[in-house]
Amino acid sequence: MRGLSAIIARDVSLAFRAGGGAAQTVIFYALVILIFVLGVGPDPAVLSRVAAPVLWTAALLASLLSLDRMFQSDFEDGSLEMLVQRTPTPGLLVLAKALAHWLTTAGPLLLATPLLAIIAGIEPAAVPPLMLSLLVGTPALSLTGAIGAALTFPLRRANVLMTILIGPLFAPTVIFGVAAATPGADAAPMLFLGAATLSTVVIAPLAGGAAIRFNLQ
Amino acid sequence: MMTSKPASFWTRYANPTAFQRLSNQIAPLAGGAAIAFIALGLWFGLVASPADYQQGDTVRIMYVHVPAAWMAMACYTSMAIASVAGFVWKHPLADVAAKSTAPIGATFTALALVTGALWGQPTWGTWWVWDARLTSVLVLFFMYLGYMALWSAIDEPTRAARIAAVACLVGFINVPIIKFSVDWWNSLHQPASVIRANGPSIDGSMLRPLLLMAFGYTLAYVWLLFVNMSAELAERRAARLLAGARPTATLVAEPAE
Numbered sequence: 001m002r003g004l005s006a007i008i009a010r011d012v013s014l015a016f017r018a019g020g021g022a023a024q025t026v027i028f029y030a031l032v033i034l035i036f037v038l039g040v041g042p043d044p045a046v047l048s049r050v051a052a053p054v055l056w057t058a059a060l061l062a063s064l065l066s067l068d069r070m071f072q073s074d075f076e077d078g079s080l081e082m083l084v085q086r087t088p089t090p091g092l093l094v095l096a097k098a099l100a101h102w103l104t105t106a107g108p109l110l111l112a113t114p115l116l117a118i119i120a121g122i123e124p125a126a127v128p129p130l131m132l133s134l135l136v137g138t139p140a141l142s143l144t145g146a147i148g149a150a151l152t153f154p155l156r157r158a159n160v161l162m163t164i165l166i167g168p169l170f171a172p173t174v175i176f177g178v179a180a181a182t183p184g185a186d187a188a189p190m191l192f193l194g195a196a197t198l199s200t201v202v203i204a205p206l207a208g209g210a211a212i213r214f215n216l217q
Numbered sequence: 218m219m220t221s222k223p224a225s226f227w228t229r230y231a232n233p234t235a236f237q238r239l240s241n242q243i244a245p246l247a248g249g250a251a252i253a254f255i256a257l258g259l260w261f262g263l264v265a266s267p268a269d270y271q272q273g274d275t276v277r278i279m280y281v282h283v284p285a286a287w288m289a290m291a292c293y294t295s296m297a298i299a300s301v302a303g304f305v306w307k308h309p310l311a312d313v314a315a316k317s318t319a320p321i322g323a324t325f326t327a328l329a330l331v332t333g334a335l336w337g338q339p340t341w342g343t344w345w346v347w348d349a350r351l352t353s354v355l356v357l358f359f360m361y362l363g364y365m366a367l368w369s370a371i372d373e374p375t376r377a378a379r380i381a382a383v384a385c386l387v388g389f390i391n392v393p394i395i396k397f398s399v400d401w402w403n404s405l406h407q408p409a410s411v412i413r414a415n416g417p418s419i420d421g422s423m424l425r426p427l428l429l430m431a432f433g434y435t436l437a438y439v440w441l442l443f444v445n446m447s448a449e450l451a452e453r454r455a456a457r458l459l460a461g462a463r464p465t466a467t468l469v470a471e472p473a474e
Contacts, residue, residue, distance in 0.1 A: 147387060161366055164359070167363075169387065199390075207383050207387045211380060214379035215376070
């Protein structure tokens with residue numbers, strides 16, 4: 001357990017150092033929203049309708065940015081094999097890595113969301129449900145992404161392949177996430193979103209752990 | 218003796234030459250039967266069955282569409298079963314079977330999507346709606362593509378098989394979602410009408426071509442699977458022979474990772 005928290009602390013501090021990528025993730029998030037809004041046009045009625053889906057899509061794209069490096073940098077300098085040997089099961093390593101990824105991407109994104117949501121034309125009353133849906137849904141993005149990263153880390157040009165593999169798996173999270181972000185929605189979408197996240201908590205260590213073992217053989 | 222019998226059956230066909238002999242016998246049989254069943258199914262479907270009282274002749278698209286959609290899910294399920302078999306028993310042909318199923322399944326999925334759109338335009342008034350059944354089948358199509366991309370990205374066959382198996386099993390979650398999407402969500406797509414608790418809800422004259430086509434598609438899958446697997450095994454043998462004949466050439470050709 002201490003080893004796992006050390007892995008998380010190491011990844012988090014690396015991400016927040018200069019050039020670590022956490023700040024770039026937020027800048028990318030803001031830029032995607034800006035481009036979407038410029039594309040949709042300034043009509044407030046249209047914007048308030050599409051802003052929540054746009055923010056969700058932007059968050060998804062931003063969380064893809066740093067995924068391909070999740071295991072790759074450790075694999076290249078040889079520390080991944082050591083980490084796998086020292087953890088009881090590679091599944092725990094996947095959980096720790098996904099948690100660190102979530103802290104360093106979803107964390108900054110959530111902090112930036114209220115301001116960007118207002119700029120994108122969301123009613124102030126609609127911001128809390130959006131924040132809550134992002135809070136509940138983004139762990140699934142990091143965990144599903146960890147499966148993709150574990151499948152592809154030894155490959156050259158892993159980034160595109162990883163996106164093709166995990167893109168379809170993001171479907172339930174995006175569908176229920178956007179539905180739960182709608183103000184006045186009933187509890188069902190939020191519960192389904194939570195269920196999607198919780199199921200990835202189970203699936204990601206199993207699948208990601210197996211993928212890491214096979215990739216290191 | 219009783220326990221060793223099934224084991225010998227499985228291990229016998231782990232030998233590529235023995236499998237090749239089996240394949241050479243089964244593939245033409247399955248292929249011929251597939252063509253016969255599909256021809257018969259098309260005859261009953263397009264000529265010798267009544268038009269629907271609501272849909273008119275459009276209903277005949279269903280004889281191509283419904284079995285294709287069944288096969289789309291059945292192929293993914295076979296791929297998942299073969300992946301588990303390759304995973305657990307390390308049977309060399311299981312990996313080859315899983316890999317060889319993917320393009321066939323993707324083709325059936327594409328056929329189901331295209332015929333569904335052709336049927337939807339006159340019947341629903343739209344080529345495509347983003348409802349649960351259609352969306353989940355589209356997701357299935359992308360999963361087939363991702364699975365094939367993963368295979369082609371990894372050079373070493375054993376590692377490619379294991380990694381692709383993990384991806385296949387994670388994606389298998391989608392298959393029950395497709396099956397039950399019409400029950401769980403309020404969908405434009407109609408619910409199951411053939412395999413139901415109270416028996417099929419469609420008339421025998423329409424059920425006959427549907428089942429004939431389904432048998433035909435299944436036999437076509439068996440046929441194409443054996444052809445694909447033979448081709449894959451031949452390709453691997455060629456690669457091995459080539460590597461053995463010119464060891465230096467492969468050393469130069471593969472850059473260091």
